[in-house]
């Protein structure tokens with residue numbers, strides 16, 4: 001019980017660091033009733049921090065039991081309590097930075113508590129977990145304090161027996177937290193889920209509510225832009241739809257229908273901002289984010305050019321054929337892709353992984369993959385590239401895959417879009433008819449293929465020992481320490497890695513960590529024959545259940561859920577001998 005913890009901490013005070021290992025185990029706290037589980041103890045003060053969990057019986061928390069009723073509620077609840085715990089810890093750390101002593105919350109001799117702090121999306125995360133339904137737990141890391149190699153028992157006591165209890169009280173007891181905010185958090189997540197689930201039936205791939213605030217405070221902040229300059233979203237009359245969420249609230253806004261949609265308008269009028277909101281509309285957002293009623297087809301995938309990426313036996317033949325030298329493009333491999341080959345591989349691999357909506361911004365595209373105008377068609381006869389403009393209609397007609405594309409300067413695209421939206425001072429206008437008039441006035445001769453071509457089908461074998469050197473980037477970088485275990489934001493700490501910088505829909509480093517962990521699980525499974533993407537995901541499901549709630553079965557408190565689409569994209573970006581791929585059809 002709890003006395004045991006105090007007894008241990010007294011006993012090891014002043015001893016060598018290794019004696020901390022004695023703390024491993026479980027301790028029962030009374031008032032509030034919870035279990036402290038010390039799961040991992042670091043070997044020395046500089047090693048990766050120790051892992052602890054505080055597990056509170058559901059009955060002790062006082063949370064309404066209907067919060068357990070659905071996945072989305074549990075996820076939102078866990079997300080909320082993670083935020084509270086995270087903000088308590090952050091506030092204490094700030095205290096210390098302004099020079100106050102802060103009672104062992106963090107210090108030069110260790111004692112830093114940390115929990116993985118969520119961003120602006122409500123996501124399944126292992127920082128807080130509902131296991132079974134009879135308890136809820138918070139998972140922390142803590143660096144146990146020492147002076148040199150000597151244990152500071154008193155400080156460790158402050159951390160584990162005082163500060164941790166305070167976090168449990170404030171974050172996991174319903175009576176002590178802001179119940180209204182919690183209620184709103186859960187309702188908001190449910191509402192977003194409900195709006196998103198209606199899209200397909202209504203023939204839509206996205207919905208943006210009137211009044212939504214899309215722009216962000218800055219390129220480095222996901223907080224909403226505030227102040228008088230913000231223009232709230234307003235749907236054009238022609239595209240206005242009203243959706244009613246599961247709790248009976250109705251939302252009027254712009255519905256983007258399936259098919260090919262062009263976002264156009266002058267530079268700086270808000271095109272990319274709208275597209276980014278669509279990219280992140282696959283996730284639920286926290287109340288106050290401004291995008292709480294912006295929802296997108298959950299399989300929507302951002303496609304960009306990504307020159308330099310590796311490609312392993314991907315069929316890019318719909319877009320590229322007849323390369324000089326006769327190199328095959330039905331199973332195309334390279335260690336250093338060009339803009340157009342990388343972009344066509346990104347499209348094909350997204351389709352392979354089940355994407356039904358492509359999101360594209362000309363700002364981040366290879367122009368020669370988007371279009372080839374009449375003059376170039378006439379002049380250059382041996383062009384291996386068939387641009388997307390010639391395929392995008394067939395892609396929809398044949399495979400039901402929609403495209404939303406931001407185009408400012410390529411007028412040929414007007415002829416292939418079903419719907420054309422012009423952004424004017426951040427306000428969208430439906431100019432479909434007007435644009436079709438322009439097309440009749442200046443008819444072009446863009447060749448449109450009736451058939452899209454083949455979709456890739458590959459089988460994968462993964463061997464992480466074969467990984468090559470790292471590629472630098474920030475939060476989307478999986479840096480692999482010896483055994484692919486961890487994603488860190490400092491590439492110099494990596495021994496090898498996978499560059500995920502091209503994946504715009506990864507929003508937290510915790511997602512990169514999850515990808516690292518899942519790749520490791522995959523690596524043990526693929527065998528000599530290789531597995532298709534579908535088989536691979538099924539295998540993972542059997543192993544750990546990759547569905548939203550069973551992330552909990554994974555160790556550690558710093559993992560955040562990712563879609564199979566991002567996992568598949570990471571897999572395709574493994575390099576060299578790490579990935580053996582056969583094209584199976």
Ligand code: ADP
Nearest residue numbers: 215216229230231267268269270271272273426
């Ligand atoms: P484009 O892609 O059309 O060139 P951006 O989407 O990059 O334009 O937007 C240009 C600038 O306008 C950005 O700084 C963005 O934050 C800001 N912005 C976008 N939408 C709005 C809005 N609704 N209200 C206020 N500012 C906005």
Ligand code: MG
Nearest residue numbers: 271272273363
């Ligand atoms: Mg732009």
